[in-house]
Amino acid sequence: MDDVAVIGAGIAGLATALNLQERGRSVKLYDPLGVGLGCSWGSGGLINPDAHLPVAMPGMIRNVPRWLLDPLAPLAVRPADALASLPFLARWLLASRPAAVREGVDALRALHRNTLREYRMLLGDAYPDHVHERGGITLLIGEQPSPAERLAAELRRELGIVCEELDRREIEARVPGIASHARRALYFPGNAHTPDPAALCVALGDRFREQGGAFRSIKVDRIVAGDDFCTLWAGGEAHLADQVVVAAGARTPTLVKPLGLKIPLVAERGYHLQLVDPSLELSAPMIYREGGFALTPMRGGMRLGGTVEIADADAPPNYARAEALWGRAQRLFPGLTAADKRPWMGSRPALPDSVPAIGRLLRAPRVAIVAGHGHDGMIGGPASGRLVSELICGQATHIEHRPYRPDRFGWSTVLRQAW
Ligand SMILES: Cc1cc2nc3c(=O)[nH]c(=O)nc-3n(C[C@H](O)[C@H](O)[C@H](O)COP(=O)(O)OP(=O)(O)OC[C@H]3O[C@@H](n4cnc5c(N)ncnc54)[C@H](O)[C@@H]3O)c2cc1C
Numbered sequence: 001m002d003d004v005a006v007i008g009a010g011i012a013g014l015a016t017a018l019n020l021q022e023r024g025r026s027v028k029l030y031d032p033l034g035v036g037l038g039c040s041w042g043s044g045g046l047i048n049p050d051a052h053l054p055v056a057m058p059g060m061i062r063n064v065p066r067w068l069l070d071p072l073a074p075l076a077v078r079p080a081d082a083l084a085s086l087p088f089l090a091r092w093l094l095a096s097r098p099a100a101v102r103e104g105v106d107a108l109r110a111l112h113r114n115t116l117r118e119y120r121m122l123l124g125d126a127y128p129d130h131v132h133e134r135g136g137i138t139l140l141i142g143e144q145p146s147p148a149e150r151l152a153a154e155l156r157r158e159l160g161i162v163c164e165e166l167d168r169r170e171i172e173a174r175v176p177g178i179a180s181h182a183r184r185a186l187y188f189p190g191n192a193h194t195p196d197p198a199a200l201c202v203a204l205g206d207r208f209r210e211q212g213g214a215f216r217s218i219k220v221d222r223i224v225a226g227d228d229f230c231t232l233w234a235g236g237e238a239h240l241a242d243q244v245v246v247a248a249g250a251r252t253p254t255l256v257k258p259l260g261l262k263i264p265l266v267a268e269r270g271y272h273l274q275l276v277d278p279s280l281e282l283s284a285p286m287i288y289r290e291g292g293f294a295l296t297p298m299r300g301g302m303r304l305g306g307t308v309e310i311a312d313a314d315a316p317p318n319y320a321r322a323e324a325l326w327g328r329a330q331r332l333f334p335g336l337t338a339a340d341k342r343p344w345m346g347s348r349p350a351l352p353d354s355v356p357a358i359g360r361l362l363r364a365p366r367v368a369i370v371a372g373h374g375h376d377g378m379i380g381g382p383a384s385g386r387l388v389s390e391l392i393c394g395q396a397t398h399i400e401h402r403p404y405r406p407d408r409f410g411w412s413t414v415l416r417q418a419w
Helices: 011-022 060-069 079-095 098-112 115-130 147-159 168-174 197-210 249-259 320-332 374-392 411-418
Strands: 002-007 027-030 075-077 136-139 164-166 185-188 214-216 222-225 230-234 237-246 266-276 286-288 293-298 301-310 340-350 357-361 364-371
Touching: 002 011, 002 230, 011 027, 011 115, 011 197, 011 237, 011 364, 011 374, 027 197, 027 237, 060 075, 060 079, 075 079, 079 098, 079 301, 098 147, 098 374, 115 197, 115 374, 136 168, 164 168, 168 185, 197 214, 222 237, 222 249, 222 364, 230 364, 237 249, 237 374, 249 340, 249 364, 266 320, 266 374, 293 320, 301 320, 320 340, 340 374, 357 374, 364 374
Parallel strands: 002 027, 002 237, 027 214, 075 301, 136 286, 237 364
Antiparallel strands: 136 185, 164 185, 222 230, 230 237, 266 301, 266 340, 286 293, 293 301, 357 364
């Protein structure tokens, strides 16, 4: 019998596996794809300790009709999945109310603020190869701050987040060649990025194996949780484990629903376009809010990553959404060229309040979950892995665990947020 089985070898599962080893547990990782080949593989690589805003922000409701009509908008709902997405979208809009946003911000801040320390612990000597501490720029929309931007500025002040406001001249000095409509920006000196998210995951997987961890390249079909142990059914075989952690990204709901946890986690699909040999060089990543994507300097070129598409995880990708990033990048950098452009699509595991679900299942306490990191899994994954490990090892937790309770999505929450 395994001591702990971790299902899913993305950033959340890898961080969990390593944290469990750190606590003396023997771990087996299950993933049919291999290490880091799910959503983590294609992420934009931003590792921003200062990221703390949920996706749902005040004023979002005004955009809903436009999103539903334009399949290439930075945020779109696939028409065939529109009806099935309604409960998620309704919860999302409730989560965009200022009081709900503040709750989410506190939870995200706690998880993100020490992510570089967590990565140092997980990667050891390999840290400088995989995490570049070069800050990051966020371009702001329009000439004047929107209500959401004003709320964000207020929250930054309250949280003590350090950033510099850049005017047109300062933006140009940092990013030569940028279009004239880039007139306002923020520079966050404490932010970081990985130049290769896939290599980062492989490094974590190598460390896990070197420390005696076992890996099974197999899909877990079902978990049966008993009083004394759990049974994982995979490929017609039964695997026994004392405890199980589900870190299966966007596929998590199908594994936990039979165990009594109904969670509003959806596939919020995103796209990237990897530019090979681009004419543009950036020393640090740049978030371009108006275009709904970020530009990250990567080992293989430049990655344009982002956009949101609410759709079934198994629906065919709409690569026109990735191609649309090229036009938006060219508007930002007139004359931009690249030798090749490689599109990719992945499913972010998203919860309506943008706060991941971390903790044991009420009706199956031998099973825990760590999923739902949405846009910020590369940032929040390491501290989430530590938190779930502390919980299943019965240790005091390094941050307050209640904001991440997997069972927080009951009707009482909906009513409270609506009120
Ligand atoms: C375009 C894009 C850009 C992004 N940019 C950033 C960024 O810059 N910074 C950031 O912090 N985040 C970013 N994200 C979000 C980030 O990628 C995700 O939050 C994160 O990768 C989620 O990690 P995960 O481990 O939960 O899921 P995944 O990486 O998807 O891993 C889940 C794993 O579980 C496995 N699995 C599923 N079902 C089973 C099963 N039944 N049995 C066994 N294994 C199973 C899958 O094969 C997969 O490998 C981005 C996402 C996208 C799409």
